[in-house]
Amino acid sequence: MTRFNDRPLDVVGIGNAIVDVLVKADDAFLAAQSLNKGSMALVDEAQAEALYAASGPGLETSGGSAANTLVGLAQLGGKAGFIGRVKNDQLGRIFSHDIRSVGARFETPAANDGPSTARCLIVVTPDAQRTMCTYLGASVQLDPEDLDLSMVSEAKVLYLEGYLWDSPAAKQAFIAAAEVCKASGGQVALSLSDGFCVDRHRESFLELVDGHVDVLFANDSEITSLYQSPSFEAAVEEVKGRCQVAALTRSKDGSVVLAGDQRWDIPAYTLGELVDTTGAGDLYAGGFLHGYTQGEPIDACGRLGSLCAGQVVTQLGPRSQVSLKELVAKHLN
Amino acid sequence: MTRFNDRPLDVVGIGNAIVDVLVKADDAFLAAQSLNKGSMALVDEAQAEALYAASGPGLETSGGSAANTLVGLAQLGGKAGFIGRVKNDQLGRIFSHDIRSVGARFETPAANDGPSTARCLIVVTPDAQRTMCTYLGASVQLDPEDLDLSMVSEAKVLYLEGYLWDSPAAKQAFIAAAEVCKASGGQVALSLSDGFCVDRHRESFLELVDGHVDVLFANDSEITSLYQSPSFEAAVEEVKGRCQVAALTRSKDGSVVLAGDQRWDIPAYTLGELVDTTGAGDLYAGGFLHGYTQGEPIDACGRLGSLCAGQVVTQLGPRSQVSLKELVAKHLN
Numbered sequence: 001m002t003r004f005n006d007r008p009l010d011v012v013g014i015g016n017a018i019v020d021v022l023v024k025a026d027d028a029f030l031a032a033q034s035l036n037k038g039s040m041a042l043v044d045e046a047q048a049e050a051l052y053a054a055s056g057p058g059l060e061t062s063g064g065s066a067a068n069t070l071v072g073l074a075q076l077g078g079k080a081g082f083i084g085r086v087k088n089d090q091l092g093r094i095f096s097h098d099i100r101s102v103g104a105r106f107e108t109p110a111a112n113d114g115p116s117t118a119r120c121l122i123v124v125t126p127d128a129q130r131t132m133c134t135y136l137g138a139s140v141q142l143d144p145e146d147l148d149l150s151m152v153s154e155a156k157v158l159y160l161e162g163y164l165w166d167s168p169a170a171k172q173a174f175i176a177a178a179e180v181c182k183a184s185g186g187q188v189a190l191s192l193s194d195g196f197c198v199d200r201h202r203e204s205f206l207e208l209v210d211g212h213v214d215v216l217f218a219n220d221s222e223i224t225s226l227y228q229s230p231s232f233e234a235a236v237e238e239v240k241g242r243c244q245v246a247a248l249t250r251s252k253d254g255s256v257v258l259a260g261d262q263r264w265d266i267p268a269y270t271l272g273e274l275v276d277t278t279g280a281g282d283l284y285a286g287g288f289l290h291g292y293t294q295g296e297p298i299d300a301c302g303r304l305g306s307l308c309a310g311q312v313v314t315q316l317g318p319r320s321q322v323s324l325k326e327l328v329a330k331h332l333n
Numbered sequence: 334m335t336r337f338n339d340r341p342l343d344v345v346g347i348g349n350a351i352v353d354v355l356v357k358a359d360d361a362f363l364a365a366q367s368l369n370k371g372s373m374a375l376v377d378e379a380q381a382e383a384l385y386a387a388s389g390p391g392l393e394t395s396g397g398s399a400a401n402t403l404v405g406l407a408q409l410g411g412k413a414g415f416i417g418r419v420k421n422d423q424l425g426r427i428f429s430h431d432i433r434s435v436g437a438r439f440e441t442p443a444a445n446d447g448p449s450t451a452r453c454l455i456v457v458t459p460d461a462q463r464t465m466c467t468y469l470g471a472s473v474q475l476d477p478e479d480l481d482l483s484m485v486s487e488a489k490v491l492y493l494e495g496y497l498w499d500s501p502a503a504k505q506a507f508i509a510a511a512e513v514c515k516a517s518g519g520q521v522a523l524s525l526s527d528g529f530c531v532d533r534h535r536e537s538f539l540e541l542v543d544g545h546v547d548v549l550f551a552n553d554s555e556i557t558s559l560y561q562s563p564s565f566e567a568a569v570e571e572v573k574g575r576c577q578v579a580a581l582t583r584s585k586d587g588s589v590v591l592a593g594d595q596r597w598d599i600p601a602y603t604l605g606e607l608v609d610t611t612g613a614g615d616l617y618a619g620g621f622l623h624g625y626t627q628g629e630p631i632d633a634c635g636r637l638g639s640l641c642a643g644q645v646v647t648q649l650g651p652r653s654q655v656s657l658k659e660l661v662a663k664h665l666n
Contacts, residue, residue, distance in 0.1 A: 021427075024654065052430060053430070055430075055434065056434045056435070057395065057404070057430075057431040057434050057435060057652060058394075058427070058430070058431060059392060059393070059394050059650065059654075060392070060393035060394065060427060061391075061392050061393065062390065071390070089423055090422055090423040090424050090449070091423050094354075094391070094393060097385060097386070097388075097390075097391070098390040098391060101388065101389045101390050102389070102390060116423070316654065317392065319390060321357065321392075321649065
């Protein structure tokens with residue numbers, strides 16, 4: 001199955017360029033810090049510092065939703081590019097090193113002044129759920145002038161994270177990129193990112209899904225929030241036919257993939273003890289888009305996404321510490 | 334058994350204040366980079382940058398041998414202090430946060446100029462062995478004026494890492510602290526750190542062990558290097574009686590603990606798949622010294638060290654991601 005012409009890049013992503021700080025804590029900590037379990041909250045620098053001071057020892061790792069997706073795709077052998085803004089500081093150099101070290105193109109110039117590289121404090125509770133507090137820092141400085149539109153026009157798929165909607169400049173960059181992508185014959189993929197993020201930007205997202213998006217990624221709370229549906233199945237009915245493909249993830253219940261009139265129910269993979277759900281949705285999208293840009297059948301794309309997500313939840317952190325190529329060779333071939 | 338008077342601190346450590354960058358790679362990478370498996374090599378900033386550029390994605394975590402030991406002791410409930418030098422930069426703030434977040438006292442002022450916070454690139458190979466390249470950065474700026482000697486005189490045990498010998502100023506700080514400790518009725522513990530480090534400073538260490546050290550930690554390659562012994566058992570004979578206690582670790586073969594004429598052979602704990610040996614010796618010392626400063630029998634100290642080491646090798650990184658108190662409750666009570 002051929003879905004695209006030959007292009008030098010499979011997927012180019014635009015997202016917040018973030019270094020994650022993973023800490024373990026219990027539900028009482030979430031309550032004491034007024035954090036909403038499972039969600040992503042935006043915090044300013046002072047709030048970020050206060051939360052960090054209250055937290056236990058951390059483990060630092062490059063993160064960022066779209067960046068995690070692109071790294072997964074690159075680890076599977078796909079040709080990936082990323083557009084996002086770090087500062088020229090220690091965390092910015094860590095982010096830049098890590099994404100380039102898997103072969104992804106990352107050429108957005110680092111900011112030399114202004115806020116520091118974005119950080120996300122991720123609290124992992126004993127139930128493996130992750131709760132995130134993001135200080136966007138330098139990443140909100142991404143604006144249309146930063147966009148390498150030549151890279152966008154070289155990609156089969158442009159991948160956008162919904163979190164970008166929280167930054168007006170990044171949102172403009174996002175729309176400009178989507179238009180260039182479409183004009184050059186590429187497809188646009190969007191992840192809705194977070195239920196509260198959908199709440200904040202519902203009208204924009206509804207318009208975007210109908211007008212610009214070819215491939216939509218959402219989890220059950222995001223898709224029901226988008227359509228304010230009474231149930232997941234009601235949301236499935238709403239989204240059907242609005243974009244070429246919708247991949248709707250449901251944690252341990254796997255995912256539902258829709259394309260035209262077709263529907264596939266893809267089971268979750270259980271590959272070990274559930275440790276940390278950080279990055280599960282990101283890696284699902286990375287696996288799915290790798291299959292999609294290689295021309296795999298849609299259900300195979302879903303299984304590939306499901307497998308990568310199943311791996312990343314068995315470890316602490318949002319980027320796979322094992323070879324995804326070997327994982328695929330073991331489970332899918 | 335009471336070994337010490339009441340003092341406000343159990344153990345104060347002096348060491349290099351380092352942030353670790355953990356990367357996975359195979360033996361071919363070590364060969365290409367001329368790295369000696371299992372060892373610690375010192376690199377300058379340019380070498381550190383070149384190695385990092387050649388490495389895959391990393392996971393960042395606070396490290397430093399003595400600091401890891403003190404964090405383990407604090408996690409077990411001991412009263413810990415640490416003396417070491419970071420710069421006032423992002424990695425320095427990570428190091429400072431992590432050690433303080435477990436309740437350890439860390440009050441050495443951060444440097445406002447000069448080299449950046451020390452980093453150690455740790456290459457973890459598929460056999461779980463770790464190979465380290467350390468850029469000492471700001472940590473070599475530790476000198477006798479930085480020492481909080483009041484903290485040293487408040488501790489039951491002063492713990493020193495042999496790695497400090499690679500920095501002349503830190504070595505002076507180290508000796509000054511040992512003298513204050515002894516004068517105030519405390520004991521001095523030393524870890525030999527690394528076989529190559531022992532090679533570089535053999536005469537100093539021999540003199541130190543005979544003249545200043547009450548509790549010695551070494552692994553088999555370090556102790557045989559120290560005495561240039563033909564075998565581990567020959568080195569055991571050499572060290573016997575030279576300090577009050579010697580705890581000699583042997584990876585999967587457990588440890589040998591000597592005190593006066595007595596010898597205990599302590600088995601290793603196997604608590605899961607061997608993932609990464611980083612921090613095994615450090616956590617052994619942390620567990621041992623916790624028991625020691627609580628007045629536990631010497632063999633119980635060895636078992637506590639062995640248990641903590643057995644835990645840390647089942648995860649990536651040198652500081653336990655699980656509660657050491659719960660671990661002890663499960664395995665030793």
